[in-house]
Amino acid sequence: MTIDHGANMNHLEQLKDAVPADIVVTDPDLMEGYRRDSADLVPAGKPVAVLRPRCTAHVSAIMSWATRTNTIVVPRGAGTGLSGGATALDGCVVVSMEHMTAIRDFDVANHTVVVEAGVVNADVGRAVASAGLFYPPDPGSFEVSTIGGNLATNAGGMRCVKYGVTRNSVLGLEVVLADGRVLHTGGQTVKNVAGLDLTQLFIGSEGALGIITSATLRLRPTPAATATFVATFPTLETGGRALNAIFASGVTPSMLELMDNATINAVEDYRRMDLDREAALLLIGQADGTDALAQVERMATCCDEAGADLSVATADPTESDMFLQARRLAGWATMEQFPTVVEDVGVPRTRLAELLTTIAEISRDTGVRIATVGHAGDGNLHPMLLLPDLGEDARRRAMETADRICAAAIALGGTITGEHGVGELKREWLTHQLDDISLDVQARIKRALDPALLLNPGRGF
Structure with missing residues (x-):
């Protein structure tokens, strides 16, 4: 995708008058690592600079400059996105939030933490664990993906089914708008209906409405x-039953995951986990709380009655971690062995078996090998297309x-x-999913907040 307006060297010199010169990167070799996210099928453009702000004031100055100079801005977290939303556009500046990594506040009593956009998801959990708290969202990339990127895509993970x-x-956000103004939304209270819910508007907006610089997150015991x-x-069929x-059954799983036969074998090829290579489907479920074992035993009974070849329930932490490791390896195992396109679709959870069957049929028809994993508890599947190469025919x-x-x-219905x-x-x-009225409303919101269409144009909506 080519953009008609962009920065030039004179514009960059103006920017260096407003921000520290060392946050402006123009070395082509250094910029190369910022051109792409993890979506192999989206071609990467060539930015004129990568900007690495260290504080909100830097981001504000960047956006004020971008508005004055009509420069396209592509916000970026860790680059783990799978839909091309952080891929560079020709003539843009990439704004990487990697240096905004402060935990600004941790309120143990109110179960909140305020973190900057560049903080890694897993680091939030580690920072609050000693207080007996945890941060529920856990996308598959939680050890490397950042809070800013998680917010931009409304990331999920295995604990979504319960949390x-x-x-x-x-609970709240700090966002730099296209014109450089800094917006604060929400707060630290669980209940808050003062005005429109702007916090939720920016979550999932994929960097097209503003650049999220920090967030007030809600923790759980x-x-x-x-x-x-x-x-x-x-x-x-038996797995679907x-x-x-x-x-x-009335149980409340904290995780309920699935892996199909192709995924099981990809994981076993990557690392021996002693998984059943003949199984058509593998389910992994977890419950938490004082009655956790009783709940998983009830889920295992459901599996037995539906025709499972094998079911095992355990409260042993080591055994539990081993089971979950196989599921967490699924994405890495496929991406490190093949050029991979990771799809992301959802259906009402009672229709998962139908979708799995249809995906198998599509694989046979197209000749593209598909390994499917998913968050069964909320109907979200990730069919992973395993390609022989990234040539034109494979694409x-x-x-x-x-x-x-x-x-x-x-x-x-998904x-x-x-x-x-x-x-x-x-x-x-x-x-195909949204009607004209929905698309029009979203376009009007975009133009109200970013009239020059400078923030991540052509992405999201």
């Missing part, structure tokens, strides 16, 4: 106990396959993205 996605753990079960199934029985077949997966999700965001990769699919 919700990122937006459910955010660390559960008294956890327990885990794993079950394998001979067919997708087990899931629907769990949904109807074409990948896009055709992805289009059919999105169409299947919509046909089942969505084209559950947690990865629209980015650039899925933008054309918005018209």
Whole structure:
């Protein structure tokens, strides 16, 4: 995608008058690592500079300068996004939040923490653990992805089924608007209906409405106990029956994950985990609280009654971690062995078996190998397209396959993205899910906050 307006060297000299010169990077070799996110199918443009602000005042000065000079700005977190939303555009400046890593405040009594956008997700959990608290959102990239990127895409993770996605753990934001003004939304109270909920407006906006510089996050008490079960199934149908029985059982899992046969084998090829290579489907579930073991035993019983080949329940932390490690390895195992397109679709959770069956049919029709993992508890699947290379034919077949997966999700009453965001990769699919009125309202909000369309244009909506 080519943008008609962008920065030039004279503009950059003006910027250096407003911010420390060392936050402006123009060395092509250094900038190369900032051109792409993790969406292999989205071509990367060439930025004229990478800007690495150290404080909100720097971000404000950058946006004021961008407005004056009509310069495109692409905000960036850790670059783990899978939809092309942080890929550079020609002539833009990339604003990397990697140096804004302060934990500004930690209120133990009120269960809140204020962190800057560059703080890594897992570091939030480590910072509050000694106080008996934890931060629930845990995307698969939680050890490297940043809070700013999580907020921009409303990231989810394995604990979503009980604790919700990122937006459910955010009380307030600090956002730099396109004209450089600094907006503060929400606060530190759980209840707050003073004015429109601008906090929720910016969460999931993919850097197109403003640059999030810090957030007030809501923490939870660390559960008294956890327990885990794993079950394998001979067919997708029996696995689907087990899931629907769990949904109807009244239990409240804190995690409920699935891996199909292709994923099981990809993980085993990557690292021996002693998984059943013949299983059509593997379920991993967890519950927390004082009755955790009773809950997972009830879920395991649902699996047995549905026709599981094997089910195991345990309250042993070491065994639980081993089960979960296999699921957490799934994405890395595939991406390190193959050029991979990680899809992200969601359906009503009782229709998961139908979607899994359709994905298998699409794989057979297109000849593209698909390994599917997912957050079964909330109906969110990640079909991972395993490509032989990134040549033109492989890219074409990948896009055709992805289009059919999105169409299947919509046909089942679902969505084209559950947690990865629209980015650039899925933008054309918005018209298949959203009507003209919805798209018009979103476009009006964009123009109200960013009239020159300088913030991440062509991404999100």
